Amino acid sequence: MRWQWKLGRFAGIDVFVHATFLLLIGWVGLSVWLDGRGLAAALRGVAFILALFLCVVLHEYGHALTARRFGVKTRDITLYPIGGVARLERMPERPIEELWVALMGPAVNVVIAGILLVYLAGAGSLGELRAWDLTSGSFVSRLLVVNLTLAVFNLIPAFPMDGGRVLRALLAMRMEFVRATQISAAVGQGIALIFGFIGLFANPFLLFIALFVWIGAAQEANLAQVKHSIGGIPVARAMQTEYQTLAPGDTLASAIGAVLAGSQHDFPVVEGEKVVGVLTRDALIRALSKEGQNAPVSTAMRRDLPEVDSHEMIEQALTRLEEAGAKILPVVHGGRLVGLITAENITEFLMIRSALRASQAATRQ
Ligand SMILES: [Zn+2]
Numbered sequence: 001m002r003w004q005w006k007l008g009r010f011a012g013i014d015v016f017v018h019a020t021f022l023l024l025i026g027w028v029g030l031s032v033w034l035d036g037r038g039l040a041a042a043l044r045g046v047a048f049i050l051a052l053f054l055c056v057v058l059h060e061y062g063h064a065l066t067a068r069r070f071g072v073k074t075r076d077i078t079l080y081p082i083g084g085v086a087r088l089e090r091m092p093e094r095p096i097e098e099l100w101v102a103l104m105g106p107a108v109n110v111v112i113a114g115i116l117l118v119y120l121a122g123a124g125s126l127g128e129l130r131a132w133d134l135t136s137g138s139f140v141s142r143l144l145v146v147n148l149t150l151a152v153f154n155l156i157p158a159f160p161m162d163g164g165r166v167l168r169a170l171l172a173m174r175m176e177f178v179r180a181t182q183i184s185a186a187v188g189q190g191i192a193l194i195f196g197f198i199g200l201f202a203n204p205f206l207l208f209i210a211l212f213v214w215i216g217a218a219q220e221a222n223l224a225q226v227k228h229s230i231g232g233i234p235v236a237r238a239m240q241t242e243y244q245t246l247a248p249g250d251t252l253a254s255a256i257g258a259v260l261a262g263s264q265h266d267f268p269v270v271e272g273e274k275v276v277g278v279l280t281r282d283a284l285i286r287a288l289s290k291e292g293q294n295a296p297v298s299t300a301m302r303r304d305l306p307e308v309d310s311h312e313m314i315e316q317a318l319t320r321l322e323e324a325g326a327k328i329l330p331v332v333h334g335g336r337l338v339g340l341i342t343a344e345n346i347t348e349f350l351m352i353r354s355a356l357r358a359s360q361a362a363t364r365q
Helices: 019-069 095-122 126-131 139-154 162-172 177-201 204-229 252-261 281-291 314-324 343-364
Strands: 004-010 013-018 074-080 083-088 267-271 274-279 328-333 336-342
Touching (some): 019 083, 095 162, 162 177, 177 204, 252 281, 274 328, 314 328, 314 343, 336 343
Antiparallel strands (some): 267 274
């Protein structure tokens, strides 16, 4: 159970709402109502939160649709009480593209604020804006303030905020990607420290944000490090070369035999020398309960998995694993299956490599 529900599909992207989001709606409605301000005020409070989150969804679409222009798909958009998350299949590689993807989210909020400003001016009620806070003023003026706040907050130059990506993209135009990430992660953690310090004395909510920013910055720096350390290594050096295969006509019973006999969980399905699919353990178990053990492997195997060439770089294999949402991919060369690659494989390979390097460094001393 992922504790989220699908709201709908817009522009080819599924939008989900996380269960905890309902807690926020309930909390806002209930606290206004318990305040003795009546049912109408409670409904207005809830309507405001919904309008706010509509703006958050549009912000995420700003990222997603810009990424699409650069050929990067978005898996889905999920709404959490702290905001929205658009899961891109990957980040675009060129700094200028990452810059645009990062900027177009906050840009959406600026545009919304602009439209609301024009509306307020048209209605002759610009005076409401002088109050500049969230607890007073009309629905429209509060929504305007919130959109500007979203734009400014997201542009703080700290991961995982959009501003962190903007900073990294700007730095990456002048230096190496890893170095750019390390510098922007350090800036982000510096800002997190300041937030945390202010939070200690002023607002506990800032402490929470500080923690969130600190972890986000550290994660991004790690990811860049991994990407860097696998650069230029061909898949052939890290793939598994000892494995069993199945044929599409084999029964699920024989697949069970293969799972139980060894430590392999996922099997490439091969016809002649050509890979026609992959049977994962999860798919096998699902198929067993539906079709029984005499059904052929071809009914349960996944056919849409991409392949990796053994001469391609590990980086590409990782990207393709991520894009396909798969644990395992067949490695081919010259139309023949030559190995299997998993994220675990790659991690093992990197661990061994860094241990070897450390021992070389030790013997040199
Ligand atoms: Zn954003």
